[in-house]
């Protein structure tokens with residue numbers, strides 16, 4: 001398997017006619033963990049949605065390439081099959097679809113027709129991964145996310161990721177709402193998967209997560225752009241000093257996305 005190579009160039013994205021992303025550049029290679037931090041409402045989740053092909057998010061300029069292939073020409077399904085994965089900030093509840101069935105369908109779609117995982121092998125792997133993530137076995141047959149607590153949803157997103165083995169995994173605030181033990185479990189799940197075969201984009205507000213998942217690169221997003229990149233120390237600096245010094249340094253008054261009236 002070749003190392004993933006994920007490139008975003010000058011990405012502009014509109015939502016309902018409003019420009020939210022205003023030229024995002026990013027390059028993630030297999031084996032790397034990139035973190036994106038930044039104040040509320042600066043475009044982080046919009047970037048995640050645009051990468052996955054959410055229909056509300058219209059790319060008006062720029063490109064996204066996975067292993068040299070044009071992601072913007074792919075359907076949502078094709079993106080998942082190509083190895084893009086998003087753990088959402090707010091995972092949706094899907095009544096009527098069991099967690100296990102959902103994951104098996106997604107995994108088989110990713111593996112492709114004729115290469116479906118044998119049922120027994122699937123269940124063995126699922127049970128193993130659930131154990132590693134301290135998820136109660138009953139969650140396999142429960143409806144996807146229905147009635148899951150906030151932290152249970154987040155752990156379940158990591159379960160899906162561990163089962164699907166994506167090439168590029170985007171984790172949007174995977175640490176929000178997690179208790180301290182769950183945070184370690186989730187971080188452990190990520191670290192176990194860490195290899196040259198996968199690249200991570202981790203969106204978070206808190207340096208705390210990055211103590212457990214040590215990033216190679218930290219980016220700061222403001223006004224729909226990446227305004228600063230550095231190493232793990234940048235996250236520590238932000239934790240200690242907040243965002244004001246950076247806004248001053250960059251001459252930014254309002255960090256949220258400006259939308260012209």
Ligand SMILES: Nc1ncnc2c1ncn2[C@@H]1O[C@H](COP(=O)(O)OP(=O)(O)OP(=O)(O)O)[C@@H](O)[C@H]1O
Nearest residue numbers: 015016020039040041042043044045046047056257
């Ligand atoms: N579907 C949508 N409809 C209308 N506005 C949207 C939509 N999606 C994003 N926006 C707007 O785009 C801006 C950026 O939102 P986004 O969710 O990307 O922020 P974020 O950086 O993820 O913030 P947070 O840290 O609070 O999660 C916000 O002003 C938001 O209201």
Ligand SMILES: [Mg+2]
Nearest residue numbers: 044045046089
């Ligand atoms: Mg967000």
